[in-house]
Amino acid sequence: xxxxxxxxxxxxxxxxxxxxxxxxxxxxxxxxxxxxxxxxxxxxxxxxxxxxxxxxxxxxxxxxxxxxxxxxxxxxxxxxxxxxxxxxxxxxxxxxxxxxxxxxxxxxxxxxxxxxxxxxxxxxxxxxxxxxxxxxxxxxxxxxxxxxxxxxxxxxxxxxxxxx
Amino acid sequence: xxxxxxxxxxxxxxxxxxxxxxxxxxxxxxxxxxxxxxxxxxxxxxxxxxxxxxxxxxxxxxxxxxxxxxxxxxxxxxxxxxxxxxxxxxxxxxxxxxxxxxxxxxxxxxxxxxxxxxxxxxxxxxxxxxxxxxxxxxxxx
Numbered sequence: 648x649x650x651x652x653x654x655x656x657x658x659x660x661x662x663x664x665x666x667x668x669x670x671x672x673x674x675x676x677x678x679x680x681x682x683x684x685x686x687x688x689x690x691x692x693x694x695x696x697x698x699x700x701x702x703x704x705x706x707x708x709x710x711x712x713x714x715x716x717x718x719x720x721x722x723x724x725x726x727x728x729x730x731x732x733x734x735x736x737x738x739x740x741x742x743x744x745x746x747x748x749x750x751x752x753x754x755x756x757x758x759x760x761x762x763x764x765x766x767x768x769x770x771x772x773x774x775x776x777x778x779x780x781x782x783x784x785x786x787x788x789x790x791x792x793x794x795x796x797x798x799x800x801x802x803x804x805x806x807x808x809x810x811x
Numbered sequence: 812x813x814x815x816x817x818x819x820x821x822x823x824x825x826x827x828x829x830x831x832x833x834x835x836x837x838x839x840x841x842x843x844x845x846x847x848x849x850x851x852x853x854x855x856x857x858x859x860x861x862x863x864x865x866x867x868x869x870x871x872x873x874x875x876x877x878x879x880x881x882x883x884x885x886x887x888x889x890x891x892x893x894x895x896x897x898x899x900x901x902x903x904x905x906x907x908x909x910x911x912x913x914x915x916x917x918x919x920x921x922x923x924x925x926x927x928x929x930x931x932x933x934x935x936x937x938x939x940x941x942x943x944x945x946x947x948x949x950x951x952x
Contacts, residue, residue, distance in 0.1 A: 696889070697889070698886035698888070698889030698890045698893075699889045699890070700890065700894065700897065711897075715890065717882075717886070717890070718882075720880075720883075720887075723861065723880050723881055723882050724887070724890060727861065727863065727878070727882070727887070728894075730861070731863065734863070
């Protein structure tokens with residue numbers, strides 16, 4: 648299975664959720680701000696890179712995990728990818744060519760976004776005010792940390808609704 | 812190989828590119844008329860913007876697909892290119908090629924809009940030629 652955490656810019660909420668999933672961030676307690684800011688890709692993907700899949704690691708079952716920014720077109724991109732994978736099920740195997748593990752799961756991290764994350768992301772990524780924006784995004788994520796853990800655990804419990 | 816022509820909001824530019832790819836010798840007038848016919852039959856006005864349709868096969872036996880949605884071209888092309896790279900890693904060969912970016916279409920479908928038809932067609936033909944060269948290179952590897 649290919650696992651994709653998707654959000655607006657592919658650099659804040661998706662990176663945090665993917666890191667929780669990959670056990671790089673704890674689940675039972677809220678991590679330190681410095682732990683969050685040190686994550687690869689955290690607040691480091693520029694606007695002109697939105698849409699690129701970034702590999703963030705492999706889970707325990709050796710499934711590759713990616714983060715993806717889709718701007719405000721997340722639902723449309725999921726719909727397009729769903730159509731591509733369904734065409735594969737009709738025997739046109741152009742998207743995935745591996746019978747063994749050809750499922751794609753996309754976890755939409757949009758519901759975890761808070762006002763602080765939105766504002767911090769705008770300051771850092773859009774205006775280039777990294778010194779203010781990056782810690783603000785981090786604090787916004789830490790404040791709503793339980794939402795991220797819930798999202799990840801919901802996927803782990805039942806990946807079905809997330810499969811394309 | 813599967814070739815995808817994607818255009819934002821209207822499938823018309825992708826349609827012209829697909830027609831030119833499958834019929835390299837076709838004239839602008841014939842391509843335009845064929846695109847309008849295809850559009851009427853497959854994507855009438857009012858139908859949802861999200862479209863993925865198989866268009867046809869090229870003389871090199873590649874399959875050409877049309878895609879259209881509201882997602883901006885650069886963003887979607889980055890996602891499709893990332894997926895194509897991922898699939899290449901997993902399968903050991905390049906299976907699909909997202910082609911683009913296509914020129915933006917400012918007029919209503921079937922009308923030239925502010926851009927002269929000929930100039931629009933030239934840009935489409937250049938992109939199709941570029942795509943053919945990319946396919947040729949991939950197959951030579």
